[in-house]
Amino acid sequence: MTPAFPVRTAADLMADADFEARWKERESIGAAARAALRDILARFVADGGPIEVASLSHPAGVVAELDARDLVYVQDGRVVLAYPWSGTPTAFVMGLSGGRERWACCAIDALGIAAMLGEAVQVRTRCHHCAAPLRLDVSPQGPAGAAGVMAWVGKREDLRGKACTAL
Amino acid sequence: MNFFRSEEHAREWWEGSRAAGAALTLAEAFRLGAAIFGERLPRLLR
Structure with a gap:
């Protein structure tokens, strides 16, 4: 029997x-790790990435804890991504206020940034099938227009280390 | 973790790849992203 094309809702996936x-597990990180993550995310917004771990005013061990919890990804002494941000180019270019451009790790991350920033x-x-360019205007209340556009949420093993992640 | 211009394109891609995962409408994908980065991550950062 041919499997049906799988279409799910956000509630379906969050119930997993x-x-x-x-x-x-992520919420079990300590206060020092939370403070470090706040600073790292703020740096990605303000300056982009990657961020040299040595440039942070937090112990490397704290950053390693964030890496172990899959909240950031450290490679060669640099934080190369801190979800939802990527410090290296991805297929998801984010246009922020003031003309700033950043990269998101994946489709879901890109869509969550408006709610995270409140702007x-x-x-x-681009369409992953035909490569047609897509521009999505997203406010904290939701996307405007772009009727018919869909997103694909893959499995974790596809992602880490390839500038994208699991939920 | 990609976008498709239409359900037809998502379906055609999936029929060729049989990738693990699921498709979401843009509205549902936004709900998921907003729940993660607008609610859970800020809660974690407090």
């Missing part, structure tokens, strides 16, 4: 036990 377990953003990307 692995999703909840992963976030519970409207633009996502420039």
